[in-house]
Amino acid sequence: MKKKGKVLFNTDQLKRTIDRLCFQIIERHEDFSNTCIVGIQSKGATLADRIFHRLIELHGSGPYAIGKLDITFFRDDFRKDNKILRALETDMNFLIENKKVILVDDVLYSGRTIQAGLQALGNFGRPASIELLVLIDRRFNRHLPIQANYIGLKVDALDNAYVKVELNEVEGQDRVLFYDAENVEND
């Protein structure tokens, strides 16, 4: 990928957006005793971790549990193309039976990852509800009827454009980059 991309979020903007998302969650949940937060590996899990801790800072309390969910074994493109998949860790030390779940991912694109995530969550019980939080919603590129409840930023772009979320914990800095179709060049 070429390094030239338009910056959608820098560190401060990302922090403000996460704060806004946290306030929206507080508005809807208020009492978190029945709410858990689950991030999809890998960037969704990092984001979920941040939101979990920020909620406690802002509200004094947060979801009763936080989990990391790997969806590799539930993907619908397994054996469909030449991509070889590697499973990451799932860390869910709690059940979601009758709980409210906030599922977190970085970018909502085709909706297939979220579909796999919903299926994977089913292994841990029947939740009271599942809400979806995404940092970036590429709403014109959906393959499935899936929408997010909490959205950081909506990005309208062509199919072959690319959005990259970089997080301090992984890349050493916080920013979201947008590469339009002309600037995308595969290695």
Added chain:
Amino acid sequence: MTEAKLSTRNLIGIKDLTVEDIKLILATSKQFKEVINRPIKKVPSLRDVTIANMFFENSTRTKLSFELAEKRLSADIINFSSSGSSVSKGETLLDTVQNILAMKVDMIVLRHSAVGAAHFLSKRVKAQIINAGDGTHEHPTQALLDAFSIQDAIGKIKDTKVAIIGDIMHSRVALSNIFCLIKLGAKIKICGPPTLIPKHIESLNVEVEYSVDKVLEWCDVANVLRIQTERMQLQYFPSANEYASFFGITKDKLDSLAGKKIIMHPGPINRGVELSSDAADSPQSIILDQVENGVAVRMAVLFLLANQAKA
């Protein structure tokens, strides 16, 4: 998503695997161990895969373990065992398999008493082959689950001292374990009656020790093997009692040693011969953990092999 690919499309033996292959299988097994401890233990990965379990030799653990692993991965399965089949009417291995493949089977899990049976089939049929034990040659998934169990129990494999004790001569578990653990950097000593230790085994980078007391003192892990009387055409030792008194491992013997030793056994155990009942059921024993890990490791092997073949 990180890419991860095995260097082979069949699992014939540990000998053919690279260190990276083994590490990938062990890492993936860890994720599957988490899956099989969920309230709902099933994932849909292999829903479009059909697997034939073909057992031309008796098996309890391996057969059930593969079957459960396949079901947990949502594969369709058919089971074949040679007793009660047309093999008794003289049908050859290749003909039997070709007929089963005509029913559109993607993978074959094969156990056979002939050395090289899995290799032979892999050269002649399109389906992916997984060796579930071929005679006295290899039993790769057992070695992988043993390595996984050692890693689980001790936290590492490199530089771990592993003693393999018993009938080394007739054991495919011993051979696959040696290949696997040496590749992962463990140190191995084998121990047993001289008649049951193959000549030139030192060429596999293992040491031979004939005293079970000395080898137990040395090791961190003792993998105890069964005396395979069904494969013996000669008398290799005078009696089971004599074997037990020289090479049998008892709890008293384990308790007399400095430091905790981990006891493994691939099963089936001949209680009172290679391992006394109180040793097999002692806290040092991880024999039942091996069985649990076996399902996770076989899920990883099936998943990673299926990962290579486009549907």
